[in-house]
Each structure stands twice: as C-alpha cells, then as structure tokens.
Amino acid sequence: MTIPSLPSLLGVFAHPDDESLLAGGVLAQHHAAGAPTAVVTATWTPTSRRAPELAAALAVLGAGPPRLLGYGDARNPESAPGEVRLVDAPLDEAVGRLVAHIRDLRPEVVVTHDAVGQLTGHPDHRRTHQITLLAVEAAGLAHLYPEAGEPWQPRALYAATHSESGVGRLGALLEKAGKSVLAVPDTYVTTTVDVSPWATTKWRAILAHRGEVARERPLPGILARLPETERAKIISTEFFTRLTPGPVPGDPHRLTA
Template sequence: MPSLLAVYAHPDDESLFSGGVLARNAAEGGRTAVVTATWAEHTHRAAELAEALRLLGVSGKPRLLGYADARVPDSAPGSPRLCDAPLDETVGRLVGHIRDFRPEIVVTHDAYGGVTGHEDHVHTHRLTVLAAQAAGLERLYPEAGAPWQPRALYLAAHPHSAVRALDGLRVTADDLWTVPDDRITTTVDVGPWLPRKWAAVSAHRSEARRGAAPGLLAGLSADVREQLLGTEWYIRQDLTSGGGGGETELRV
C-alpha cells in the first residue's frame, strides 16, 4: 500500500471524509498519517483526534498546525485563525510535514471544502495544493527539509448523485457543495472498514454533543449511516506522471 498523508481542517474531518481509506491503508501496511490545520495540542478536540486515529489504526501522534478554528477562537489560544494566518507561513509549515513524512499520496478537501463549504475546509484545500507542489522544489522552503514530491493528490468530494443519500442529514441540495459526477475519478467502497470509520467518527464526542455531523449521524439507523459513510469519493490530481479515471482505490 502507498504511504498516505491526509490533511484536513478540523478534528473529525479525517474520519468523516476519509476514515475508510485511512483505516484500510493502515491495516494493509501503508504508512499513514494525518495533519490537522486547526485546534491546539492539549485541547479536548486534540485528545479526541488522537483517539480517532488510534481507532483507525493510524500510528503516531496527531500532527497539528495549531491555528484557530474560524468559528471557535479559543480553539488555539494566542494563535491566529487559520484563514487569517499568512499563507506563506502555513504552506511552509505543511511543506515541513510533507517532507518529514514523505508520502506518495496526499489527501485533502476538494475546492468546495466538501459538502459543507466551511471556510476552513476551503482554505485547507488551497494551502495543501500549494504545499504538495512546493514540497518537491528544493529552492522553496529550504528550512523545511530535503525536497520530497508526492505522486498524487486526492481531493475528497461528494458527487451530485450522492445528494439523495445525504437526505438523512436533514439538509437540502441548496445547502450542499457537491461536484458533477464526471469530476469524480475515484470511488472507494469502504464498507469493510465502516465499523472502524464509525468508531472514529464517534470518538469526536464533543462534536456529537453539540449536534454537529457526528451527532446527526448517531441519530440515524445503521443502514442509513452505511449508505452515507460506506463510499468515499475523490478527485485525483497527478503531481508527477499522468493517471486515469474510474479508479476504485487510491494508487500511486
């Protein structure tokens, strides 16, 4: 299995958007890690993230950039909101993690920031696209370590055809940021990994208590949850040589 680094905006995004792929990759021996752009160490959500990664089989401590959530200023006391931090600074810090971990694949939000369109998700997409390319260029961010070029970037997305399944979350099509089906290059059946994925989502207990996605999902039947979480969709962008379409797994 390829080495895989997932970069997401908030604790719980990794489990909701890519929990199945992360669990599978780790279980089949692929080196797997997660960078989370917001929330500081020693906060309750950082602790929940650590538990979620353990349940997914991802070894090592969470990698936290430590910026503040756009909507929760006290998520990182003394640090700017992710969207307000200098772009060059945030990209450079992420380049450091890419060069340190040396992944073949990088996974992150799509340009819409996934179905919610959250501003932190959108900004994390932007900085990850820039960092994945910059990491391979030795004259950019030399202080961040020796250059390393990931082979592919996979953007987690939801196609228009998934809207009906999302009805269970009590949202309308106008609330969702989905992409045309023909933009999807990779559709992954993560049903075999759904128990681990759901356990990881459930580890984000504070989000469940406040009625965010983990809480909404907990109120649904197991069958509906499987319909919502049993497939993960991605848009592949090659960073080296070309790839194709119609994939059913992430590959280098």
C-alpha cells in the same frame, strides 16, 4: 481477505473529525494493508479540548499521533486562543508548516478537502485545500522552504469530495440541519472507493470525537441519531478527485500513486 499493496497515505484536513468523516475508510484500508498513514490537522492546538479526541480517532484508524498546524478555527475562538485563525494566517507561513510535515512523512499519496469546501463550504476547508495544493508542489522543490527538510514529491494528490448523485440521503440530512450542500458534478469524481469492509472502524473513529457526536448540528451527531443500516450506507462509500493539477483518470475504485 487479501488486501492489495497500497501506497503510503497522508490526510490533510481542516478540523478534528474531518479525517474520519471524509477519508476514515481509506485511512483504515491503507493501514490494514501495511501502508504508513498519517494525518495533519490545520486547526486547534495540542492543548485544546478536541486534541485528545483526535488522538483517539487516529489510534482507531492506525494513522499515528496528531499533527496539528495550530491555527484557529474560523468559527471557534476556543480552538487556538491567542493564535491567528487559519483563514487569516500568512499563506507562505501555512504552506511552509505543511511542507515540513510532508517532507518528514514522505507520503506517496496526499488527500485533502475539495475546492468547494466539502459540502458545507466551510472557509477552513477551502483554505486547507488551497494550502495543500501549494504545499504538495513546494515539497518537491529544494529551493522552496529549505529549512523544512529534504525535498519530497508525493506522486498523487486527491481531493475528498461528494458527487451530486452520490450525496444521497446525506444531503437531505444536512439541509434539515440548516447546512448547505455543495456537491460537485459527477464528472469531477475520478475515484469512488467502497470502504464497507472498514466502515465499522470508520464509525469507531467518528465516535471518538465525542464532543461533536453529542451535539445535534455537527455531522457526527447527525449520523449518531440515524438507524445503523442507514448510517452504514452513508459512510461506506468515499469519493475523490485526483488532482495533478486537474482531474485526471485514475483507478476508479482505490487511491493509487
């Protein structure tokens, strides 16, 4: 299979496993095309129990070593003992930490959570969305965060999302587990990527988050209990909204710079 040239890609997500669940397919796709890929994770620390699982998942996806901002998960105090929660962190500080990673990696495309908090509305998802929007703009401005490196302006920012018509079977599974389903209107989705060629890689990355797979309520655990064919249908499509700064037309089938 000939893979077209694709831009370098940085994923910025709230928790370990978000990268695999929401953009594992496009991360694997871009890596397979020879494009540099990386992931910044806003919560949990390098010494926490989930850090090795994150490292294993990123290795599967070809997305380099973990880059953790080191903040606490809003709902899990063991994520970063003694550290401030992401939702309580000073905004300027959190943006500056992310700007440093953007300037170091110099990605052409950045992907993060959507504004509603990714189906379940987790406050860390919403906060990560806000921080990323600010950091992508600030990274290109020399007068902001001069200590964070030479300016670099990504060419495109995408929000990983789920459309009302595309949430499908996943919505019912989340509701059964007592979770909310905050899908966005179909018109908000600018890019729908068929990642079925990379679905096996994506699933291996999700499985690397062993602690979440072993539990019933987290999405990795829900997916692990499904028949393989049903699971493949759910994870083989990824939805995005291009934000520059609002939804604009783009290639409807892949992420472009």
